[in-house]
Amino acid sequence: MSLPEMSALFPTLQEVIFVLFALLIAVTSLIAAMAPNLFHNALGLVATLFGIAGIYFMLEAEFVGVSQILVYIGAIATLITFAIMLTRGMMFGRTSAMNRQGLAGAIISGLFFVVLLGIVFQVPWPNVVADITDGEALIANLGALFVSTYLLPFELLALLLLVALTGALLLARDR
């Protein structure tokens, strides 16, 4: 057996790292979706978000990965934890964490997963791998796109964030 054939039998380092991240994401997203304790849900969400940031780094989208960590883990996860603590009275309720649609929801989402998986493995995806030669130039291109092609959506997004955050303050304020 020649050397290239031998090396095809063993997973590459990249594949090993992908499997580790995928396992982390699978386990923690199950925790985020199903654990009866709300705090465990939030912690599972944080770990899932970290794993997904790792997936972005593997896909060489470093800027998206860093924004994921800053925005999701820095802001959204903290926000969710605060909301859990502010509404703590209901955290350990006497009733179950699921509503009456537990079985139907499990069947629907399970079937949905099977259908998606079937589509994913059936469709002949393009699967081109073009090398990324210069990561810094890529981020420069990304910034240039935001102020040229996507200028209007970008400004609208700024307005949306302003309106949403002042609206959130107005809604949550103590009257």
Add this chain to the structure above:
Amino acid sequence: MVSQTWYLALAAFVFSCGLYAALTRRNAIAVLIGIELMLNAVNINLVTFWRYGSMAPMEQLSGQVFSLFVIAIAGAEAAVGLALIISVYRTRHTVNLDELDMLKG
């Protein structure tokens, strides 16, 4: 190189988890967590299609741009959603979604 299919399969799994949480959880914050999971799964797909779908990933960056838009809008959505939950908790003293049926005819 890990093939594109496996990234898409992972995203499908995360999306189904989020869907399950959004459909079956009783607590409104858990439903929001499920929605965040679904948004993240879509983001994985966008970045994967950027990386594996184009011959010139240095110039055709729409996948990354869209995923950044999704991240920012998810931030706005989480802020408004949690403010609504806190406001409802103040007036009704519950965040269980099946008890919030005042608008039911």
